[in-house]
Amino acid sequence: GAVVSQHPSWVICKSGTSVKIECRSLDFQATTMFWYRQFPKQSLMLMATSNEGSKATYEQGVEKDKFLINHASLTLSTLTVTSAHPEDSSFYICSAPGPGDNQPQHFGDGTRLSIL
Amino acid sequence: GQNIDQPTEMTATEGAIVQINCTYQTSGFNGLFWYQQHAGEAPTFLSYNVLDGLEEKGRFSSFLSRSKGYSYLLLKELQMKDSASYLCAALDSNYQLIWGAGTKLIIKP
Numbered sequence: 001g002a003v004v005s006q007h008p009s010w011v012i013c014k015s016g017t018s019v020k021i022e023c024r025s026l027d028f029q030a031t032t033m034f035w036y037r038q039f040p041k042q043s044l045m046l047m048a049t050s051n052e053g054s055k056a057t058y059e060q061g062v063e064k065d066k067f068l069i070n071h072a073s074l075t076l077s078t079l080t081v082t083s084a085h086p087e088d089s090s091f092y093i094c095s096a097p098g099p100g101d102n103q104p105q106h107f108g109d110g111t112r113l114s115i116l
Numbered sequence: 117g118q119n120i121d122q123p124t125e126m127t128a129t130e131g132a133i134v135q136i137n138c139t140y141q142t143s144g145f146n147g148l149f150w151y152q153q154h155a156g157e158a159p160t161f162l163s164y165n166v167l168d169g170l171e172e173k174g175r176f177s178s179f180l181s182r183s184k185g186y187s188y189l190l191l192k193e194l195q196m197k198d199s200a201s202y203l204c205a206a207l208d209s210n211y212q213l214i215w216g217a218g219t220k221l222i223i224k225p
Contacts (some may be wrong), residue, residue, distance in 0.1 A: 006158075027223050034213075041220075042217070043203060043216065043217040043218045044159070044203070046212075046213070049212075059167050077193075091156075093158050093159075097211075104149055104161040104164055105149070105161070105213065106161070107158040107159050107160070108158060109157070110157065110158045112156075112187050
């Protein structure tokens with residue numbers, strides 16, 4: 001079945017560091033991918049929609065310059081958290097809709113980001 | 117506005133049956149998903165309903181009533197491993213997923 005791979009799964013770094021998270025669709029092409037953020041005991045919060053070959057669409061309140069998204073190919077989207085601070089510590093998850101119409105979202109395993 | 121409502125938390129006994137309800141209000145509708153999420157992990161797909169009625173898949177069943185904006189997830193023969201959060205999500209007219217806050221299900225022996 002459709003698989004989405006997300007890397008890295010865990011990042012611990014110092015404040016001010018930029019962190020890149022990769023999301024790959026392994027056996028299907030994804031013109032659209034989604035990036036979510038999830039705080040403990042809360043639901044998924046959509047941050048942005050990543051569109052292959054064009055600019056990402058950001059949700060209200062999400063800083064474009066803070067969270068850089070690049071969807072350079074049909075199988076790869078990246079989220080870069082620039083100059084990360086402790087308040088950026090969270091669980092980041094990507095997803096891609098499976099091939100075909102009305103297919104479920106296939107999620108990566110998530111990236112736990114801890115900024116010291 | 118768009119809205120998904122589901123209970124915050126439910127408790128059930130191992131071996132029993134539990135029904136998790138979800139009501140939705142969206143701009144257009146292209147189906148409803150249920151996902152299971154264990155703590156610290158990404159959600160995993162359980163079911164998708166776009167037509168009215170009941171879809172059964174092993175111990176899990178999902179029901180949809182489009183006219184009522186209502187869905188439920190039914191879990192039978194509960195096992196301890198079913199302790200998780202269950203997320204309801206509706207697909208709106210733009211094919212954007214609108215997520216509920218999730219229902220934390222606690223299974224007791």
